[in-house]
Amino acid sequence: MKKLLLILASLTVASLASAQLQLNGAGATFPYVLYSKWFDVVKNNTGIQFNYQSIGSGGGIKQMIEGTVDFGATDGPMKDEQLAEAKAKQGSDILHFPTVLGAVVVTYNVKEIGADLALSPEVLADIFLGKIKIWNDPAIAALNKGRQFPAKSIIVVHRSDGSGTTFIFVDYLSKVSDQWKSKVGVGTAVNWPTGLGGKGNEGVSGQVKQMDGSIGYVELAYAVKNSLPYVTIRNKSGKFIKPSIESVTAAALGESKKMPEDFRISITNADGKDSYPISGYTWLLIRKEQKDVNKAKAIVQFLRWAYTDGEKLAAPLLYAPLPDAVVKRCLKAVLTITSNGKPLP
Amino acid sequence: MKRTGYFLYRTSKNYFFYGMCVVGTLIALVPLYLILYHTLALGLPALNWNFFTQMPKPVGEPGGGLANAIAGTLILVGLGACIGLPVGILAGIYLSEFGNGIFGTIVRFLTDVLNGVPSIVTGVVAYTLIVIPTRHFSAYAGAVALGILMVPTITRTTEEMLRMVPTMYREAALALGISQWKMTLRIVVKTASGGIVTGIMLAIARIAGETAPLLFTALNNRFWHTTLDQPIASLTVFIYNYGVSPFEDWIAQAWAGALVLISLILILSIAMRFATRSKYQASSL
């Protein structure tokens, strides 16, 4: 018993002695594949630990409002009320910094169909509304002539936690389906008409992988890493587009003129004939007025690295790097971060 | 004859129902066997030196381990015990030596209440009371939540064990002029120490496997923790995160973590049984 206490005490002391700089962040699972790589590289290069927990965009927003984390991440931008609440509670504005672009893909697990199932926006909405219930429904077959569809039930898998991926997805569905807009609406957590809930992009892809006949929505990287097939969707211009880095970048460029000052933009159902319709930015949430100068320096240093070297790591992991024009604006915005009233070098 | 017929009926009922009881017992043992089997079969392959010494790797990169999680669990359990042990033992002493009035009954009742509170509710309360005001997910918050969970078990076991020490011991000590506090601590508690240690190990085994309260308090940490007021990794939360993920090697590591956890608890249970072999009683949970 005494020995155990000694070991514990020494572990604790050892941990106190190595008081390395650690920043805590929480939020979206959408960019987690990339962020886990980024923060690993940063740790190896600088020794600073960015401990990022992917608890979902909703969690990231909430913990930023409560001030329990140093930075947050979300793919569904914060609403004005949330920003106001954060400012009231923590005394600082929160800045949205876009990091990469990603695609929310519709992935499925039906061996008989094969890859690259084609769906139209209306059929997609009907599936997730629960109106189309079996795979061999004529509406699906009509879009995919020549394929065999089994008479299996469609098992919808959605997010059980508050999610920016959900936000991007339902934002798109609301734009293409009036019934979805009125019945379900948009948010990081919605009242799903049908389906099972999985936790995080990880949980949804895990469930789709396990269940025959299931369909769900995840970020592109998760589908590819798990060898799950995904859907090509008809975009606003009428073309069936496969999600890829190119089609996501096309969507961003298609909507680039509408990019506001604070970077909060939705690029779903974008203009442009090569645009993938369910694309989205993902943002880091950073407080404008930082209290701890060391942490502020670390954050600024990290953001600068991210916008230069970090973006290069995006494409191999299937995220689309930001357009150059956006990067320029972001680097300017980094300069507005202050620490205790003073700007940072 | 009728009598014989009815007797045969009763006798066959006898065998039938006893048979059903045995069958029921065997049915109950099947999941236990399966759980242990699967944990071993799926966890053992991923249990290598790396698992115990390496940090988690980014998504999709094979290898890495859960060293920080194992250390984190040990630290959380240790800290939790630092909070739960004193409270539990002292409260148990109170209930046993002084707790016969109304206040004692109230304390006993509330200890039972605390025992029945689901661990997730304790986590919610710890979040509201500690994490929000301190603006930190921290190992401290996790340890407090775990400590609260330990208290009822330790209090109850301590009280029971102390009550079993014969009154003779107390009277003899007092008759020799030893002061009450010395008598309680040095003689009564010492005599019951075997049973009390059992209660402590039971409580430790219970909190080592807790996940829900840690989700809101200690959060998790992909790196080695730096100080105790920062989030800290734990085996249980990692098992949960890795288990629901779609990545094969993460799932394998989740099973390995489960294996480590079960082994830890198994060792504690066996040690408990061994220590109290002579005093084995039908203990309630």
Add this chain to the structure above:
Amino acid sequence: MRLGNASIALQENKADLFFRGIVRFVALLIVVLVCLMAYEMYASSAPTREKFGFSFFFSSAWDPVQDQYGALPFIFGTLVSSLIALLLAVPISIGIAVVLSELAPPFIEKPLSFVIELLAGIPSIVYGLWGFFVLVPWLRGDVEPLLISLFGSTPFFSGTPFGIGMLAAGMILAIMILPIIASISRDVLNAVPRAQREAALALGSTRWESTVIALRYSRSGIIGSAILGLGRAFGETMAVTMVIGNRPGISASLLDPASTMASVLANEFTEATSTLYVSALVEIALTLFVVAVLVNSVARLLVWSVTRQDGGRA
């Protein structure tokens, strides 16, 4: 041992006063802690209590977008999954208790008791892991299609074989509460005075009939243990979250996914952004707390009354 009035004579000793002060203080700490927990949850759930009142418990709207909250789906999920668990666990537990108390010779009984209590020691998350990767595929592939083909016309077994759902959660919970019910029932059976059994046997009953009499005698204790198991099932979080499907909804079919009070807390608490959302979740936590308190009190009362003869060990 209670010193009673003799303690007054010892009060001159300051160290004793200090000692008694400390233990009293710590005991008070427990009281304060429980009251603080209850108060904290009560206060934090004020917004939803004011807005929805009692209709919170009867409404099934759970819509964070519209800020409409009703706890009925979660109450339903908790009740039904726990009920399934009880239905499955109680008969088997009584069987185990009978085996441990009457049938098994000592060299089997001790290891068997140990093994059953081992089941109790397995952490919830490991049950969840096993449930998700072993039980659910088995249900999805073999059991549920069979149930659908046999009973598909009834509302209880209609629907798609997800594997994940109410049935899986009920089964996992049953395994988890088995040890509690079994070991307390065993204790309670052991506490039946020998005279009762011997009298029955003397009157010519078979062994089983004497067991039935013992069971009837310890009926309240067994019911108490079942209620304790129920209480544990109510609060079970991780194992349930991983196999129940996390979908708030009320459905007659056991094959459909659901959500329990504990699982919704695990899933949504860290990200509830609006005040009303947080308050709704805290109110659910408060409900869990109150229910757990009630259930445990009733159970303890029942078990205590039967094992009183055994020295108050309950």
